[in-house]
Amino acid sequence: MTAPPPARELLAALRLRAGAWARAHRRAFVAVATVGLAGFGITALALAPLAAISSFAPDAAQLPRVTISEPLELPALAPQLRALAEQELELTRGTVSRSTDSLDALLARLGVHDVEAADFLRHDATVALALGGRAGRMLRARTDGTGRLVELSARYPVDAHARRGTHFNRLRVQRDESGHWRAELDEVAFGTQLRLAAGVVRTSLFAATDAADVPDAVAMQLAEIFAIDIDFHRELRRGDRFVIVYEVLSADGEVVAWNEGAGRVLAAEFMSGGRTHRALWFADPGGQARGSYYSPDGSSHRGAFLASPLELSRVTSGFAARRDPISQRWGAHLGxxxxxxTGTPVRAVGAGTVETAGWMRGYGLTVTVAHGNGRVTLYAHLSRIGVRRGERVAQGQPLGRVGATGWATGPHLHFEFRVQGVHRDPDAFARNGEARPLSPQALARFAMQRELALGQLEVAAALASAAQPGER
Ligand SMILES: [Zn+2]
Structure with missing residues (x-):
């Protein structure tokens, strides 16, 4: 955010405006409004209040959703107007490439009819590298009124993993001073917009995030952020709520076409089983470490154990809903x-050493991991094992895959937790966070960001509840 107004005042104003807006649009099925506000604008989209549709069964498409985006830069209008006045008629068209596109097909969609330019594009190595038959590339062409190319640009993800979340590739094709076509390829930093979203779980987490227009990659981040707090496979309940503040990536001002534009989750809140969990992203500008998530009190949002040995995915989250899971609670059979x-990845809930990896009587293919202090986790009925005895494993590292080996009636994971050989309820140990506090200096910097992040969460939650007054 460039030169932000004082956070507190901004938020107070934002809360007022957001609440008033949501109340005013209570009856609207889908409403679009733009609210200008001291230096930054809010666009709120698509609020579908349940109150207005109470005679229908809840439908994913009608669940409340709130999307707010803050454009962080104002376009410089004067130069654009000047340029417009100086130009002959020019047309700009954009498209997103498909895997089956030929160069001719792309140029046709972009309204380019220019034999000379097409010839250059066909033979230039840089262009071939940038456009080589891949899907999801954002293309833009500027032409004159007859379809002669003035400028062509393409924007697409960088290959280097380290810069994937921060940079995109930009190809620019235009004539140089001597009139020859020239192609240039650069890595450019993404722009970011902030988006607020809130939702209520009715069937599965993904149904709820879909209804809130939250990209899958953001839903996955949400599940991973709260993986130490909530077992999304067993503990998610109808009525659980979430609020997310996340970044949407843009390339030259346009939301990127790949990965639904999903950037990083900056703040999130999950209300489940009467408890509220919050996590805020913080990268200490004065510190060496890359950023991570913290609880509002400044302790790291990490735990020794994940709440579930299965990563949440569309497949596993829908599975339990479609078919009644075998899901016995702990106590019935000590796990x-x-x-x-079959084939769903199984992960180590905590860091440790593989104690056994192989066949174990009725358990079938089984892995046990020792976590120190006599704490052992067991993963049974696997179809495949991907680790060896004695191997060190990190928290979340894949151990093998779900199967039905041993005494199993169908594919499932049998999971146990033991302390000094005694079985324990996994729910009881998973919640022991290993909170590492920030240094006093970092904590002071964290505190400033925290106010803003908590305020944003509050605004998103206020919008959601104002849109559905009967739902609290
Ligand atoms: Zn079992």
Whole structure:
């Protein structure tokens, strides 16, 4: 955010405006409004209040959703107007490439009819590299009134993993001073917009995030952020709520066409089973470490154990809903069963050493991991094992895949937790966070960001609840 107004005043104003806006549009099925506000604008989209549709069964498409974006830069209008006045008629067209596109097909969609330019594009190595038959590239062409090319640009992800979330590739094709076509390829930093979203779980987490127009990659981040707090396979309940503040990536001012534009989750809140969990992203500008998530009190949002040995995915989250899972609670047979399709990855809930990896009587293919202090986790009925005895594993590292080996009636993961050989309820140990506090200096910097982040969460939650007054 460039030169932000004082956060507190801004938020107070934002809250007022957001609440008033949501109340005013309570009856609207889908409303679009733009609210200008001291230096930055809010666009709120698509609020579908349940109150207005109470005679229908809840439908994913009608669940409340709130999308707010803050454009962070104002376009410089004067130069654009001047340029417009000086130009002959020019047309700009954009498209997104498909895997089956030929160069001719792309140029046709972009309204380019220019034999000379097409010839250059066909033979230039840089262009071939940038356009080589891949889907999801954002293309833009400027032409004159007859379709002669003035400038062509393409924007697409960088290959280097380290810069994937921060930079995009930009190809620019235009004539140089001597009139020859020239192609240039650069890596350019993404622009970011902030988006607020809130939702209520009715069937699955993904149904709820879909209804809130939250990209899958953001939903996955949400599940991972709260993986130490909530077992999304067993503990998610109808009525659980979430609020997310996340970044949407833009390339030259346009939301990127790949990955639904999903950037990083900056702040999130999850209300489940009467408890509210919050996590805020913080990259200490004065510190060496890359950023991570913290609880509002400044302790790291990490735990020794994940709440679930299965990563949340569309497949596993839908599986339990479609078919009644075997899901017995701990106590019935000293473990917890997760119904999941054969092949679903199974992960270590905590860092440790593989104690056994192989066949174990009725358990079938089984991995046990020792976590120190006599704490052991067990993963049974696997179809495949991907680790060896004695191997060190990190938290979340894949151990093998779900199967039905041993005494299993169908594909599922049988999971146990033991302390000094005694079985324990996994729910009881997973919640022991290993909070590492920030240094006093970092904490002071964190505190400033925290006010803004918590305020944003509040605004998103206020919008959601104002849109559905009967739902609290
Ligand atoms: Zn079992």
């Amino acid at each position: 917890v069963d997760y119904a999941a399709p």
